[in-house]
Amino acid sequence: MTVRVQEEDFDVGAELERLTQANKRIGGLTVFVGLVREMHMREGLHRDRIDALTLEHYPGMTEKALEEIEAEAHQRWPLEATLIVHRYGRLAAGDRIVLVAAGSPHREAAFEACAFLVDWLKTKAPFWKLEDTAAGEKWVGAHEGDAEAAARWEGKAKA
Amino acid sequence: MTVRVQEEDFDVGAELERLTQANKRIGGLTVFVGLVREMHMREGLHRDRIDALTLEHYPGMTEKALEEIEAEAHQRWPLEATLIVHRYGRLAAGDRIVLVAAGSPHREAAFEACAFLVDWLKTKAPFWKLEDTAAGEKWVGAHEGDAEAAARWEGKAKA
Amino acid sequence: MKVRYFAWMKRTVGLAEEQVEPPADVRTIADLVAWLRARSAGHAEALAEGAAFGAAIDHRTAPFDAPLAGAQEVAFFPPFTGG
């Protein structure tokens, strides 16, 4: 169980190697990498390309929230290893934002736990995205689909 | 779209870097790494530890089957990038067997497509596992759960 | 008690944080919100009724009826958009 919040990029291969090495009980490792996607936004007559964003977070609370989400995943699935690395600060299109990994003897548990971790961290960890557009800065609104995705794990019994 | 069947190990970080670089439309990349899990098997009075296995495949058919599965995923989800690397030959506990990755603008598509690729390659690509135990060699039987997992994607409309 | 503001609320209030000493009848987060609104036009706008924001007490998300007793740090923020 590891949670890290950092400004610098992470090395996916090295992180996963460290996570699984010396643990021969992992049969399946599911990994999610979230990246800054180049987007086009229409607002009135303008069409802006979003080339970068700034991620703000709440130091102290962020780590606690991520650790609780991770502990919840271990409660629900038989996991051998989990990892959450989330960046903050200024990120450009194509940059990595977040790395989430869940390793289990069984692939179903690895898939479900990884999806759960991603869904919950989106709605329960204190991060905020500020987009840079040619027209200026714009705070990203919460995505309705995220709340729905997070809600599907509410009250679900242990798999 | 890339499919590779090879005896040698793969470098997860380098593979994913190659897959996503220069494509700024990927917002979510879901990855599955299958590993040889150390297992204990009970048979009659014996309890054997499985330390290694040999993966046999059907050269020519394997590549074709994996390419068809990959094409099917692109039919069903809006994917920007997919990768399947599957090893054959002798593998020890802790070794990587397979790498599956799906990148999409949207994380839901990335998760579903990756799970689909793993489920279908388990039941539709010609690989066979032979386990080495202290008591001798043993061909792995098909796992009932695999057929069920693969079946949940049958006839499903495009997401 | 320290009060912190994040994301657009920080810009609207014009402060990242402030030290406040609310009177004894400010017992819950909802009470604190109402009391803070009077501090400035920026406070009033950021903490307006109907605005979509949440709160935390000492690094843990808390509902608006949560008691403030013993709180060291209260934070206000818009819905999270990480990941």
Next chain:
Amino acid sequence: MKVRYFAWMKRTVGLAEEQVEPPADVRTIADLVAWLRARSAGHAEALAEGAAFGAAIDHRTAPFDAPLAGAQEVAFFPPFTGG
């Protein structure tokens, strides 16, 4: 026509592949299975009725009633266990 065997079927038949020329009345995979059984005790065991195995024609999975017309290579194998 080339016939190939994989996994335990290869061990049981005792051959990885063989070149065969079945008579004209062997029209489907099912016909071929019945015809191959007579070749040896290993064939009979591997291809026994009720044994769990599948087949492919020219690198593509095929049902047992698939016609052999034009087939270059037919393969027999147990259920797949990759991934």
